[in-house]
Amino acid sequence: MGRRSLPVEELFEHARAGDRAALARLLSLIERGGDDARTIGRLASPLGGHAYTIGFTGSPGAGKSTLTSATIGHLRGQGLEVAVLAIDPSSPYTGGAILGDRVRMQEHATDPGVFIRSMATRGHLGGLSLTAPEAIRLLDAVGREWVLIETVGVGQVEVEIAGKADTTVVVVNPGWGDAVQANKAGLMEIADIFVINKADRAGAAQTRTDLEQMLDLSELADESWRPPIVSTVATAGEGVPDLWDAVLAHRESIIGNGVLAERREARLRDELRAIVARRLEQRARDICGGAQWDDMQADVLHGRLDPWAAADRLLETVRA
Amino acid sequence: MGRRSLPVEELFEHARAGDRAALARLLSLIERGGDDARTIGRLASPLGGHAYTIGFTGSPGAGKSTLTSATIGHLRGQGLEVAVLAIDPSSPYTGGAILGDRVRMQEHATDPGVFIRSMATRGHLGGLSLTAPEAIRLLDAVGREWVLIETVGVGQVEVEIAGKADTTVVVVNPGWGDAVQANKAGLMEIADIFVINKADRAGAAQTRTDLEQMLDLSELADESWRPPIVSTVATAGEGVPDLWDAVLAHRESIIGNGVLAERREARLRDELRAIVARRLEQRARDICGGAQWDDMQADVLHGRLDPWAAADRLLETVRA
Numbered sequence: 001m002g003r004r005s006l007p008v009e010e011l012f013e014h015a016r017a018g019d020r021a022a023l024a025r026l027l028s029l030i031e032r033g034g035d036d037a038r039t040i041g042r043l044a045s046p047l048g049g050h051a052y053t054i055g056f057t058g059s060p061g062a063g064k065s066t067l068t069s070a071t072i073g074h075l076r077g078q079g080l081e082v083a084v085l086a087i088d089p090s091s092p093y094t095g096g097a098i099l100g101d102r103v104r105m106q107e108h109a110t111d112p113g114v115f116i117r118s119m120a121t122r123g124h125l126g127g128l129s130l131t132a133p134e135a136i137r138l139l140d141a142v143g144r145e146w147v148l149i150e151t152v153g154v155g156q157v158e159v160e161i162a163g164k165a166d167t168t169v170v171v172v173n174p175g176w177g178d179a180v181q182a183n184k185a186g187l188m189e190i191a192d193i194f195v196i197n198k199a200d201r202a203g204a205a206q207t208r209t210d211l212e213q214m215l216d217l218s219e220l221a222d223e224s225w226r227p228p229i230v231s232t233v234a235t236a237g238e239g240v241p242d243l244w245d246a247v248l249a250h251r252e253s254i255i256g257n258g259v260l261a262e263r264r265e266a267r268l269r270d271e272l273r274a275i276v277a278r279r280l281e282q283r284a285r286d287i288c289g290g291a292q293w294d295d296m297q298a299d300v301l302h303g304r305l306d307p308w309a310a311a312d313r314l315l316e317t318v319r320a
Numbered sequence: 321m322g323r324r325s326l327p328v329e330e331l332f333e334h335a336r337a338g339d340r341a342a343l344a345r346l347l348s349l350i351e352r353g354g355d356d357a358r359t360i361g362r363l364a365s366p367l368g369g370h371a372y373t374i375g376f377t378g379s380p381g382a383g384k385s386t387l388t389s390a391t392i393g394h395l396r397g398q399g400l401e402v403a404v405l406a407i408d409p410s411s412p413y414t415g416g417a418i419l420g421d422r423v424r425m426q427e428h429a430t431d432p433g434v435f436i437r438s439m440a441t442r443g444h445l446g447g448l449s450l451t452a453p454e455a456i457r458l459l460d461a462v463g464r465e466w467v468l469i470e471t472v473g474v475g476q477v478e479v480e481i482a483g484k485a486d487t488t489v490v491v492v493n494p495g496w497g498d499a500v501q502a503n504k505a506g507l508m509e510i511a512d513i514f515v516i517n518k519a520d521r522a523g524a525a526q527t528r529t530d531l532e533q534m535l536d537l538s539e540l541a542d543e544s545w546r547p548p549i550v551s552t553v554a555t556a557g558e559g560v561p562d563l564w565d566a567v568l569a570h571r572e573s574i575i576g577n578g579v580l581a582e583r584r585e586a587r588l589r590d591e592l593r594a595i596v597a598r599r600l601e602q603r604a605r606d607i608c609g610g611a612q613w614d615d616m617q618a619d620v621l622h623g624r625l626d627p628w629a630a631a632d633r634l635l636e637t638v639r640a
Contacts, residue, residue, distance in 0.1 A: 045620075
């Protein structure tokens, strides 16, 4: 019997024992959704809470992949294992590709201490917002302690997912207006750490000034933490140890003052709320194709019933 | 007893008899939503089907208000009565203002044959998409035969509402790229007629060529109607009779080939679907604040239940 046809429970045990192919298969099942995904959630839920997630976000071309790759290298140098989830809403289908087009990370492809996975939308709107937390819960449950979440761009879904990491790193480049663009994309609110990558280029000092000014004008989400600004040249690995020190300092701060626990609770509440909304959307689609639909529609078209009254009657016929 | 405290049924009868203040009051009740709005829908629904709606949309500054005002003047010259619904999602509150900031239309303010009304969102997302059809249904029920719908800009909601008129007029200006911008805003798909307003300015011929080329490349929603392009200088009233002739020609075409009936059916179906979705959203909010919510949330936070299972249990406790 091939691995593809193993029951989910067995795949889960294999993944817990360190089987990377089983883990990849489970992530594919989460992306696909449905009963198998629900089983995985049920198995993973009681086992989590140990992983620490770090989000990397910023405009395309800012060097996030290179920085993520350099961070992986730094962690591996300290003997730590790493999982990377690359969030790519623009790609219609990842097909279980382990690396996708993330060429920069190829250097870690054969390292058994590194697990890299791309996730795309698979067609349904808002899909990634719901599947990313499930994927993180699974990585947590199978014992991955450090999970890096990298977004391809700064789309709404990507910013939302990166912003829900325990520590969120916002990557900008030197040059006029990049800090302002980051502000417009909603990145000021979610940043725990700023990175000025490609800091050997002209304008790095100005970008730092811009960021400091915007921080002066912003209301900090966590008053005891003003996001530090780290300069890096990710292609040369420069500044990466500083970035990691900043991540650890932030981690210590939010563990100490209870913000980490608050954030994780808020995240689970948001997730539960989003799932309730999704379930009701599905129900709405069922109603709008169901047996009563044609009758009610005809009543509305002929003015026998106004649309609101028709909607109420349709909703009476079903349980949510 | 003042008019404000008249029962809805009486207000409705007054409005049917031509009382403009009663009509304005009913539109305010529709904007406010709730039981009174539902009563108005129930009263209006059987009486409709006679009004013809014409949407005017295009970028801010294209001259839509001036063109709408000139069109009103043209129709009044023919002894026709007109109602105008100005859709303004950016304004948080219209407060029953009859003209709002639509200075251009002031000239018609004292004309008893013209009824002008601004509608804004009143805070809830998607509100205008649901209230605009109700407002149109009411104007229809009280005997307004020509209803002009003007949008302030080309936001998603505005394009959606204007695109659901019987005839949709898309207004562009001469100048490089305006036709391309219209295409990007999704206006090509909804246009039944294009107007190049301010056609006395440089670049009008090029804009016409751009539009023709885009039409050549587009798939027409109604194969028997290629949207004509009308040139106007609305401030001087130039081209307005041509625009009105184009509207009447389009009207004749879609009455003749059944497209009007199809569009109106599709519109009612969409509205019913949107109301079902809205009702379920309300239900989702109720669930996420209800008695069971705290228990389920605690179970999720402590890993006793995964979020999907918790959502299912919450949904079992209520009827949609």
